[in-house]
Amino acid sequence: MQVTSEQGRAGMASLRDWVALGVIALPCLVYAMDLTVLNLAVPHLSLDLAPSAAQLLWIIDIYGFMVAGTLMLMGTLGDRIGRRRLLMIGAAAFAAASILAAFARTAEELIAARAVLGIAGATLAPSTLSLIRNIFLDQRERTFAIGVWIACFSSGAALGPLVGGIILTYFWWGAVFLAAVPVMIGLLIAGPLLLPEFRDETAGRLDVLSAAQSIIASLSIIYGMKRMAESGFGVEAVAAVALGLGVGTLFVARQKRLADPMIDLALFRTPGFGAALGINVTAMLGAMGIFVFISQYLQLVRGMSPLEAGLWTAPSGVCFALGSMATPWLVRRWRSADVLSAGALIAALGFAVLTQLHPGSSIWVLMTAIVLICLGLAPVGTLTTDFVMRIAPAERAGAASAISETSFEFGGALGIAVLGSLVAASYRLEMVAFSLPDLPGAALTAARATLDGAVIAAGRLPAELAAPLVEAAHAAFMVALDRAAMACVAAALLAFLIARLRLARI
Known part of the structure; x- marks a missing residue:
């Protein structure tokens, strides 16, 4: 286990720790905004990229799908390679994917960029929350810090359409993605200076099969539920949920057998x-x-x-x-x-x-x-x-x-x-x-x-x-x-x- 924060103290957070909370909370606000900021831009990008109905659906949904599908993998990966390191990798990928999404020339390019955004976004929540767990040792202070963290997610999702509407009043649809870039660059600069590193030195290698099972199970269930909302209990929706539940069962059984489970x-x-x-x-x-x-x-x-x-x-x-x-x-x-x-x-x-x-x-x-x-x-x-x-x-x-x-x-x-x-x-x-x-x-x-x-x-x-x-x-x-x-x-x-x-x- 590697920890560079002050663990010999009485447990109360320092001013540096509270500044660090602001550093990791702001990207969470942006991550949540990306779940909803696209809603108002859909008519504008539809005129520009002319996506099919299926492509438009994937442009909207792929971000949330990839976040949900890779969350468990990213949480476990952060424990192994270091939570700050994973956060920095995710922030860099999020900024790069945001630029690619903003300047996408086709629907396929935008779908691919949104998928990468989702994978990068999945690194933010577990990395930032687990860092809060390590930085704030006092229970009351940790509860308050988590409250700030949750507030950023909830307010970000609600502010997404409003921010999107303001941006679209003055700029083209791709600008809704560029708003995240300076925040992620700020995180890349301030993160190594303010955030402690923490990882489990005793953890074994990541089990690739478990990682694949968790992604398939999560994506299948989420996709099936989404299809049920759109088209009812059709064969495709029920089959997707059944596949997810089946693979999820295999995942749980495998975790019971592994010496170092995911x-x-x-x-x-x-x-x-x-x-x-x-x-x-x-x-x-x-x-x-x-x-x-x-x-x-x-x-x-x-x-x-x-x-x-x-x-x-x-x-x-x-x-x-x-x-x-x-x-x-x-x-x-x-x-x-x-x-x-x-x-x-x-x-x-x-x-x-x-x-x-x-x-x-x-x-x-x-x-x-x-x-x-x-x-x-x-x-x-x-x-x-x-x-x-x-x-x-x-x-x-x-x-x-x-x-x-x-x-x-x-x-x-x-x-x-x-x-x-x-x-x-x-x-x-x-x-x-x-x-x-x-x-x-x-x-x-x-x-x-x-x-x-x-x-x-x-x-x-x-x-x-x-x-x-x-x-x-x-x-x-x-x-x-x-x-x-x-x-x-x-x-x-x-x-x-x-x-x-x-x-x-x-």
């Missing part, structure tokens, strides 16, 4: 470890899933522009950040399980408020729901991540942080898949019930498939036909959104039960 399965026998991951999944299921449909509500029901929608959803990032930063103060006065339980109930209330939305609702009904949801779920990331890092051995911190991050990724993918399928099915059933006999067959078919299809079809029809179509589509979507919100209420209550039953005594 993932230490003994962590799962620690009381509360599995419960913390379960809360991550249920929390992200609601948070990631529902915000997709909130964006649709703002743009397709209320008629806002993408930038306007981004401005109205930006407070979600602020609420997440404030809640994450306030969590260390809360756990000084109440137990972590109590804070998690109360937060889950507040989030459940926020999801319930969403059921009161209708096309003519005041925007403040939606904002009340967003504030409650974000403040309620904000403590989850800080407390569960802190718990996982606290119980993991220092030499396995990278792998443990990757497991925690992967649970968030799977929760988000599961939320999009489950809620996406629920909304799609509910919308179609509701639209079938409406009588629209005067519509052309093609327009009616498109309108009954998705809300987007209904809005596009209405734009091509005379006003006397468009008005009832839009009214029916809006009503059908609101019913579907109600059902998705109630599913999120159930998920939040499940998180409450896990916290009360599995974490209350820890």
Whole structure:
């Protein structure tokens, strides 16, 4: 084990350590922004690169797929080659891939650049979190540092569309990628000066087969869930999930046999470890899933522009950040399980408020729901991540942080898949019930498939036909959104039960 930080001290962080936190937190903000910053640039790059429908889907999705697929590999790799070294390699690759993406001349080039961005991005979360574990030895200070780290991720994802909208107002679509370059260059300069190096000197060589199994299992499950959200439970989606589960089973069996496994399965026998991951999944299921449909509500029901929608959803990032930063103060006065339980109930209330939305609702009904949801779920990331890092051995911190991050990724993918399928099915059933006999067959078919299809079809029809179509589509979507919100209420209550039953005594 190599450590260059001050380990002989009383455990309190120095000024240099807090500056180091800023150095590793800012790239996390950029990494999270890259998950959402592209959303507003899609129409612009579509005109320039003319991608096919399949290529456009991969341009949007490949970044998140590669992050989720390589997280566990990167966490384990950092434990072996050094967390600062992996972070520097990832930052250099992220900057280079951002430049390639910005100046891509074809859809294929942009897909390839986004894939490299995802792999590079996967180095950031486990490397930075495990460095926090090594730098901040005092439990209270570490909890606060993790709160800052979580706040950067949540606010980055929320600020992505807003920042993208501002950039696109003045520059071409490729500029949304260039914003990350100076941040990564700053990390490459300041990192070696401020960040300690840490690696497990006793770790064996990385098992290549385990690494391949983890990537295949993660990518297959994430891809299958995404396909379910788009097309329902088709053969391709079910086969992808089945492949992922099968390879994942082989991966677990192999870890049990290896003397130096890629993932230490003994962590799962620690009381509360599995419960913390379960809360991550249920929390992200609601948070990631529902915000997709909130964006649709703002743009397709209320008629806002993408930038306007981004401005109205930006407070979600602020609420997440404030809640994450306030969590260390809360756990000084109440137990972590109590804070998690109360937060889950507040989030459940926020999801319930969403059921009161209708096309003519005041925007403040939606904002009340967003504030409650974000403040309620904000403590989850800080407390569960802190718990996982606290119980993991220092030499396995990278792998443990990757497991925690992967649970968030799977929760988000599961939320999009489950809620996406629920909304799609509910919308179609509701639209079938409406009588629209005067519509052309093609327009009616498109309108009954998705809300987007209904809005596009209405734009091509005379006003006397468009008005009832839009009214029916809006009503059908609101019913579907109600059902998705109630599913999120159930998920939040499940998180409450896990916290009360599995974490209350820890």
